[in-house]
Amino acid sequence: MASKYPKPNRGRFMCYCFIFVVFLCLFASINEVRFSGLLRLGRFAPSNETAPTRNESEDLRILISVLTLPDQYLRRHFLRLVYGTQTWEGAKVEVKFVFCNLTKEDQKVMVALEIMLHNDIIILNCTENMNKGKTSTFFTSLPEMFNDTSGVGPYPPFHYVMKADDDTYVRINSLVRSLRPLPREDLYYGFVIPCGSMDPFKHYMSGMGFVVSWDIVEWIHGSDIPKKHVEGPEDKVFGDWMRWARRGKNRFNAKWSMYNYPDPPSVCSHELWNDTIAVHLLKNQEKWIRTLSFFNHTHSLNPSKFYHIP
Structure with a gap:
């Protein structure tokens, strides 16, 4: 019986298939070019809306430098506990302990062990x-230590550098929140001296813990002013540099969020309160414990069956 349907034209069918395959290849090639172009436009777009600048996309970077003595092993261990158990948001913060050359054999071993473990x-x-x-x-030493001459690391390595005493409790999250809205150039920040003054342009910032921007650090590195005037109370000498060179035009008084411990009472101190960035003159363990307890420093301790702390 003859079929009701005509036999297919195999040659025509093969031709259609070939044309369709060619069309798919061309379509894929065109769209790949368009897609690559879009990627390039997104990567190098001149608009600030699609390509944020480095300052807008990077977190705040802060170096907290605790000036201490080589033999203060127990103090450094304790401060590592204090700073290492804090949490903060929106910033990269490094804490370093700073002292001069080692002079004893035991220092060379003990400090080397600290560096190996903590760096x-x-x-x-x-x-x-x-x-x-x-x-x-x-x-003066900081730029040579931290500036990345290869161009791989971020610049500046830190937006702010804080010099702090080893008897100062710095609440890092409060410090970060305080610094975040401030200028990142020509900044001089801290507790204004004399204690009764609220004018940051009148004298200088207390050595308990003052902050400067990285451009001031680089200026100190290259200027003759600090080299010619080094002796005297270190916080006052630093203020002299700022005044003589007319640096630190962006000055901020962190008083009374920074203050001395309330015992003994003085014009530089007040009672502990929640709105605190730094507490100074914690000269013994009792004062440290009272301060850490007031701020509930151990509140994030997780419960466990391995210990019970009331």
């Missing part, structure tokens, strides 16, 4: 001193 120590090329240039040596 948080800066040893300056100076003789240990309080008011004869240690602070100057510290700030």
Whole structure:
């Protein structure tokens, strides 16, 4: 019986298939070019809306430098507990301990062990001193230590550098929140001296813990002013540099969020309160424990069957 349907034209069918395959290849090739172009436009777009600048996309970077002495092993261990158990948001914060050259055999071993374990120590090329240039040596040394000449790392390596005493409790999250809205150039920030003053342009910032922007650090590194005036109370000497060079035009008084411990009472102190960035003059363990307890520093301790702390 003859079929009701005509036999298919195999040659025509093969021709249609070939044309269809060619069309698919061309379509894929065209769209690949368009897609690559879109990627390039997105990567190098001049508009700030689609390509944020580095400053807009990077977190705040802060270096907290605790000036101390080589032999203060127990103090550094305790401060590592204090700073290492804090949490903060929106910033990269590094804490370093700073002192001058080692002079004893036991220091060379003990400090080397600390560096191997914690890598948080800066040893300056100076003789240990309080008011004869240690602070100057510290700030002068920072650019050579942290500036990345290869261009791979971020610049500046830190937006702010804080110099702090080892008897100061710095609440890092409060510090970050305080610094975030401030200018990142020509900044000089801290607790204004004299204690009764609220004018940051009148004198200088207390050595309990003051902050400067990285451009000031680089200026100290290259200027003759700090080199010619190094001796004297380190916080006052630093203020002299700022005044003589007319630096630190962006000055901010963090008083009374920074203050001395309330016992003994003084014009530089007040009672502990929640709106605190730093507490100074924690000269013994009792004062540290009272301060940490007031701020409920151990509140994030997780419950466990391995311990019970009331």
